Amino acid sequence: MSAVTGVPSLEVRDAAVNLGGVKALDGVSLTVQEGRLYGLAGPNGSGKSTLLAAISRLLDLTSGSILVGGADVMRRSPFEVARMGLARTFQTVRLMPQFSVLENAMLGADQPVYGSSFVRQWLMPWWTRSREASVRARAEAALERLHLMDLRDEPPLSLSYGVQRKVEIARALAAEPRLLLLDEPTAGMNRAERDEIGELLLRLRNEGVTQVLVEHDLKMMVDICDHLYVLDSGHLIASARPAECIREPKVVEAYLGRGRRAAA
């Protein structure tokens, strides 16, 4: 599906973010190669979500730069980065309560299929008919992958939190992204749902979708990721294959605190 071009899908160079005097990110540099599944780990408040927000341009870097597919995106808007093939899920689910599960998933496919001409979308129903059909097809394919087709007409707020999270993932998949950022996709899910998501992410990886996964479930990250980056207090403290990564003293210390290395 994806040719290996040699250009990294994503490059973060010396990124820093100051939020009201707090250094949420400080000198973080990392590279994400095409078609692989990366894990972004670290304790609470280590800057994982901040980094994802910066990559999707919802948050400005104080200094440093971010390249998507080799292009500097620091002067681009979030919607422009999205149009470059980047999709993301949010740590807190963002679903439209007045729309069905299917329509929520369709939102993800709208822009890639319809394009941006407002007047045509607004006043030319005959022009949009075939596009609406292909948006629906994409959304249904995404729901199918998450086994949500039975719930497609339900209002999202009537569903359990774990299922709402799956709808959130389906919306991102409906965009058929090349680079997918997942912010704690399995938070609030039970074991079976987590395993299902883990398998799905692996399949996506095998189809060539580049992914950056933020998770609290370290075991899941070790199981499925190609590479782990670990953040602590805004610093990148480790970058290695998962199995090696979790043995690094700095990582153990970050997760368990000082003086607990022996226990780990």
Next chain:
Amino acid sequence: MNSWYFSHLTLIQGMLISVPLALSVQIALRSGVFSFASIGFYGVGAYGTGILTMRGWPVLPAMLLMIVVSGLVAYLMSAPLIRLRGLYLGMVTFAFDLILTVVATNGGELTGGALGLLGVPLGIGTGGLLAAALVAILAVSQLERRAVGRALVGIKASEELVMSVGVDLKSRKRTVFAISAALGALSGSLYVLTFSTVQPTSAGFTLIITTLTMAVIGGTSSWIGAVIGTVIITWLPTLAATIGEYQHLVYGVVLVLVVMYAPEGVLGALRWLWRRLAPRLRPARPPALVPSGGPPPDRGAAARAEPVPADRVKG
């Protein structure tokens, strides 16, 4: 029927004129743009069309010019305004409306001062009003459908979400602002062409409250709500003639009650009722053919799903 029609003509006309205005507020609120600017453009439309037709312009070009100009001005104006959030945008657009009232009062001969314009040539019949209201309804209902509809509702749910799926949020908000202003100008034009007069207070505080009440009582989630609200607010005073001068007090109380107990308005209440009653109204349905009234599950998507690739061996 005929005598009823003629004795209520003013109300019917007033109702048709209010439809685009109520829609202008509804479309803004629905998209999370808390703006009253369209009330100001109602004044612009009324004065502009009045002044032009009094100087011999034909009705349709005068109306169209004011609608287009209002839309364009609103689009340009919106650049700084859409940075404001929620209540702040509401306050600024509120001030904009009041400033226009002052401008109209002090406009000398052009605007007729505090007396306003008198003797604007009548230029539209009830049929024309109905046509204009239908055009407005059509335009706004199309904003609720397909990709445009999803994006606009998404803005209210989460602006970050909408941007993250590739929607140009600023451009969408500015366009909504312009459409809202154009609808306001349309409504104002219709008013002056029907009643042949407009005063500085016509587009003032009272109209803001009345229009907001229409949109909110009906329910802002759909154009249907704005139409329901317009009908209610137009006919309520005649049904309860005793209200009289306390009319706006009653609007205020009703508005507070609706916001507190039925934030989705009459439309939301009707939908809620429908969800409750619908299953009971069709007990004769043969069981289990189509579960829960939805369309049959789509087999096409299942067939489209790709074959499962071999999972990577965990390493």
